[in-house]
Amino acid sequence: MTKVFNISSENLNMELIRQAADIINNKGTVAMPTETVYGLGADGLNEEAVKKIYIAKGRPSDNPLILHISNMNMLEKLVEEIPETAKLLAKTFWPGPLTMIFKKSSIVPRIITAGLETVAIRMPSNKIARCLIEEANTPIAAPSANISGKPSPTKAKHVIEDLDGRIDAIITSDDSTIGLESTVIDLTEPIPNILRPGAITFEAIKEVIGQVQIDQAILHQTTRIKAKSPGMKYKHYAPKAPxxxxxxxxxxxxxxxxxxxxxxxxxxxxxxxxxxxxxxxxxxxxxxxxxxxxxxxxxxxxxxxxxxxxxxxxxxxxxxxxxxxxxxxxxxxxxxxxxxxxxxxxxxx
Ligand code: TXA
Ligand code: MG
Known part of the structure; x- marks a missing residue:
């Protein structure tokens, strides 16, 4: 049975947040609201917990996950180094809909990065998500809380449609205010590279760090360009009808x-x-x-x-x-x- 915790963003029910955090700390899965889309969370440092995310979503295991953090101390432990560009971007856009790719530290399990040497990290601005991470006191791994291949969930009812009975708990709350997944930018390349466009635009990022590019695979569909972000190669967001x-x-x-x-x-x-x-x-x-x-x-x-x-x-x-x-x-x-x-x-x- 999937537990449902209804939490208002105006008036955070800390008792329910603590119960959800307990599930995370006991290797369970909890869907949570974020400002971009609802995410399916589990303890990002625990392999067994993260495995449950892949199973519930039916997600290919070569598609890595984003770790969600609630403060900058968490970031330091997860990455090898924090480039200057990342510091500037974090100052401007975090908490918010920006995911940055770093060189990973040794504590990040392989299942998170699908074997890559890099790790994707985001500090969400949604209060419930931040509080849940803080309370669980661990980075929360969270892909969008939909069945793989379906449109990402922006309402609690979308999560229930897709995942009820497949996960331990769902935090139901307001609709996602942004509605598209975060911008993903790789900062480990000589020129920072946008791997997924989102509400934080190329133009806005360029204003902050000067040099940035948009990955070719976003602009042109071709099989000749090797997808750098494994997520780019899968069919996504598909409604039933062509x-x-x-x-x-x-x-x-x-x-x-x-x-x-x-x-x-x-x-x-x-x-x-x-x-x-x-x-x-x-x-x-x-x-x-x-x-x-x-x-x-x-x-x-x-x-x-x-x-x-x-x-x-x-x-x-x-x-x-x-x-x-x-x-x-x-x-x-x-x-x-x-x-x-x-x-x-x-x-x-
Ligand atoms: O807004 C969002 O980012 C939402 C909410 C829940 O935070 N999450 C989300 O996660 O969209 P997901 O798993 O659906 O998308 C993560 C994307 C995928 O395209 C994945 O391939 C890419 O980030 N990614 C993750 N780690 C990566 C890495 N180390 N290198 C390149 N791409 C990576
Ligand atoms: Mg997704």
């Missing part, structure tokens, strides 16, 4: 999506359109879901995964989605959409 992205000039995109909708409907298919507030009224599909306001990317990040899951409930057979640019926060949005669509992208001229 999905296509239609990119380009706004008026032409709307026209193309409506034409495709008609074609699929003629074949007897139920068509879903993933739209924005600005265009939602222009579509004639079986189901139109609005993922937020194009002019406010934060609203789209917050609703994207929930929108993808919503199509599953509607028995939609094909999803047509508007596309986004590679600038600022739109890069993280287009990265998740591209993966959800398996890079099936149509560019309209």
């Amino acid at each position: 999905m296509k992205i239609i990119k380009g000039d706004r008026v032409k995109v709307v026209k193309a999506i409506n034409e495709l909708t008609q074609e699929y409907q003629k074949q007897g298919k139920k068509v879903g359109v993933l739209a924005t507030e600005e265009t939602k009224k222009e579509y004639k599909a079986d189901k139109v879901i609005t993922m937020g306001q194009r002019s406010k990317p934060d609203t789209i990040m917050a609703k994207l995964f929930d929108s993808l899951r919503a199509f599953d409930e509607e028995d939609i057979q094909i999803i047509l989605s508007e596309g986004f640019s590679n600038q600022g926060k739109e890069l993280a949005i287009s990265n998740r959409l591209n993966k959800a669509a398996g890079f099936d992208i149509i560019e309209v001229e």
Whole structure:
């Protein structure tokens, strides 16, 4: 049986946090809210505990995990060295949605890093997550709390849908405020390299440390570029129905999506359109879901995964989605959409 602890972020129930921390300290698994997505936590220094995460999620064992910390003393013990760039980034963006890759120290178990010599670390800003780490007094390993391959969970109910009965406890609380997973940056390379785009953008990082690049595997889907972050190579975030992205000039995109909708409907298919507030009224599909306001990317990040899951409930057979640019926060949005669509992208001229 999975225990459910309902904890309000306004008024932290320390007794429930302590019970959850006890489960972590006894090698159990606890799903917890974070500002990015819900995470599935276990004691990050205990192999047996971490193994349970991989099993519950059905996660390939060559995909390493992020260790979540609540203070800088924890960081020092987990890494070989803290580069100047990391100090600057931590000062600016921690606690928050940034994961940094360091050379690992000997106390980090192999199961965390999937055999790599580096380790991914994040200090979340969510109060419940921070308190749980503090109370358990150990770094908490936590991937997103979904079944591998499904959209990441941004609501407690998504975690329950995927993991109820498979883990020891779930802390249910508010929806994730950011809604996309953290930005991952590798600081062990000569030029810091963004391996996963998120709410902390390339542009914002560049302002702090000057030199930074975006990994080629994010911008181009190709099998020739070896994925540096094992997570990059897996199909992710996929709704049940196949999905296509239609990119380009706004008026032409709307026209193309409506034409495709008609074609699929003629074949007897139920068509879903993933739209924005600005265009939602222009579509004639079986189901139109609005993922937020194009002019406010934060609203789209917050609703994207929930929108993808919503199509599953509607028995939609094909999803047509508007596309986004590679600038600022739109890069993280287009990265998740591209993966959800398996890079099936149509560019309209
Ligand atoms: O926002 C987040 O980061 C959420 C919340 C729960 O904190 N966690 C999350 O974890 O998204 P997960 O496991 O779903 O994604 C971790 C990503 C994967 O793409 C993994 O391959 C990469 O980080 N990663 C972990 N350790 C790495 C390492 N040593 N080198 C390169 N990539 C690494
Ligand atoms: Mg994940």
